Amino acid sequence: MPKTKKVGPTRGLGTRYGATVRKRYIKVITELKRPHKCPNCGFVRVHRESVGVWKCKKCNFTFTGGAYTPNTKLGAVARRAAKGLPFEEVNKEAVVESATEEETE
C-alpha cells in the first residue's frame, strides 16, 4: 500500500491555498485533463496544447476554445455573434451563470 494520501489532482499543493481554492482547482483540472471530443473528426482525442488552444491527436486538428475546456457557453455566444446570427434567444442567464459560477460555493 502506498503511504501517500489520496489527494487527487491537488497532490503537490499540500495544505496550501485553502480548501475552497483546492476544490475549485480540482473541478477545473479534472475537466482540463479529461479527453474532449474533436469537432472535426468526432473522436475523443482532444487535448489541451496551450491555454485556449486544443489539438486532436487523431486528425491533428487544432482549434481555439476556452482556457480549461474546449467549449464554453460564452464561446458559443461569441461564435453566433461572429456568424452574424441573432443571439437574443441565447438565454442571458447562461452567460451570467457561467460568469458567476466560480463565486458560488
Ligand SMILES: [Zn+2]
Ligand atoms: Zn479530430
